[in-house]
Amino acid sequence: MKKIYFSTLLSAILVAALVMTACSKSGSGDSGADSAAKRKVIIDTDAGSDDAAALMLAATSEKLDILGVTVLYGNVPLDAAAKNALMVLEVCGSDAPAYIGADKPLTKYREEMISVHGEDGMGDQDLIHPKGSAEDKAAVDFMLETIKANPGEVEIIALGPLTNIAQAIQKDAETMKLVKHIWVMGTAGFGPGNASPVAEFNVYSDAESYDIVLKAELPMTIVGLDCMLEETRLSQADMDAMAKGTDCGKFMNKAFTKLFAFYQSLGQNMGVPDALAVAAVIWPEYVLETKKCYGVACIGDDAAYGQIILYQEGAVYEAMPEIGNYNLDVVTGIDTKLYKKNFMKIMTGK
Numbered sequence: 031m032k033k034i035y036f037s038t039l040l041s042a043i044l045v046a047a048l049v050m051t052a053c054s055k056s057g058s059g060d061s062g063a064d065s066a067a068k069r070k071v072i073i074d075t076d077a078g079s080d081d082a083a084a085l086m087l088a089a090t091s092e093k094l095d096i097l098g099v100t101v102l103y104g105n106v107p108l109d110a111a112a113k114n115a116l117m118v119l120e121v122c123g124s125d126a127p128a129y130i131g132a133d134k135p136l137t138k139y140r141e142e143m144i145s146v147h148g149e150d151g152m153g154d155q156d157l158i159h160p161k162g163s164a165e166d167k168a169a170v171d172f173m174l175e176t177i178k179a180n181p182g183e184v185e186i187i188a189l190g191p192l193t194n195i196a197q198a199i200q201k202d203a204e205t206m207k208l209v210k211h212i213w214v215m216g217t218a219g220f221g222p223g224n225a226s227p228v229a230e231f232n233v234y235s236d237a238e239s240y241d242i243v244l245k246a247e248l249p250m251t252i253v254g255l256d257c258m259l260e261e262t263r264l265s266q267a268d269m270d271a272m273a274k275g276t277d278c279g280k281f282m283n284k285a286f287t288k289l290f291a292f293y294q295s296l297g298q299n300m301g302v303p304d305a306l307a308v309a310a311v312i313w314p315e316y317v318l319e320t321k322k323c324y325g326v327a328c329i330g331d332d333a334a335y336g337q338i339i340l341y342q343e344g345a346v347y348e349a350m351p352e353i354g355n356y357n358l359d360v361v362t363g364i365d366t367k368l369y370k371k372n373f374m375k376i377m378t379g380k
């Protein structure tokens with residue numbers, strides 16, 4: 031595979047027309063939560079355009095207190111990911127701080143990945159002009175200090191490669207055992223991959239990190255690629271509605287320019303996988319079915335690199351009478367109508 035470069039399109043007039051104020055929380059579909067009972071979350075992101083939509087779902091949810099956003103390489107290089115995360119938080123009116131994390135995988139760097147989000151990760155629409163900047167503290171230190179200060183209370187939502195989380199485990203595994211839950215958009219689930227026939231992009235970017243995180247056996251919910259069902263995808267009509275919608279919708283209509291074109295070139299509507307993972311956190315009724323699993327990452331330098339083998343609880347594996355702790359809840363059924371309705375409400379206000 032070779033890297034695909036997209037031309038940069040400036041659209042200053044339309045960008046200037048975007049009013050960078052908070053998106054309405056009334057559109058989040060989950061109003062009524064007591065602020066005292068807000069769930070403490072850290073969002074770990076590689077800040078491509080689907081991360082942006084996912085961040086908006088989280089930032090507009092009244093159920094979540096975003097303690098911080100930790101950024102890493104992935105969909106785009108680290109510098110661009112940091113700017114994108116800061117910009118999206120500003121569009122949402124969120125004052126959550128951002129922390130800089132890993133700029134590369136733990137061991138292998140795979141430059142041959144296709145950039146489907148545009149060179150800047152946000153559709154190359156000159157959208158990214160954050161006023162703020164990231165904190166000085168390193169992402170891993172922020173993660174560990176925050177979890178230590180709130181034992182059993184912090185949930186991590188991971189939307190990119192798991193390098194930051196693996197490094198936190200390497201630095202202080204005992205503190206990471208105090209994490210309440212980790213929600214992950216990653217793996218192919220029980221379906222095919224997108225980086226290779228068996229590997230999903232986030233895992234393929236750094237399977238060694240998945241190996242470390244899975245071996246830590248922390249409580250984790252996985253939303254895999256197989257949740258990206260047709261009914262969850264965005265059509266041209268959805269994009270048009272977003273262009274006339276909320277500030278979030280207008281921003282995302284433009285930020286999705288390259289990703290939408292990529293899917294259209296495949297004859298498909300656009301998948302927004304990271305938003306599917308945040309949906310599982312903020313709309314529990316959207317998750318219809320999960321399977322208890324134990325996961326093993328394939329890290330050999332061969333065609334299986336980045337595949338996650340999921341051993342299901344209750345299944346009989348003749349060669350493996352004993353499996354480890356079934357610490358994963360792998361999402362296998364979602365309410366696509368509820369997801370689409372809530373997603374579009376945040377993006378259009380309707």
Ligand SMILES: [Ca+2]
Nearest residue numbers: 076081189190
């Ligand atoms: Ca991502």
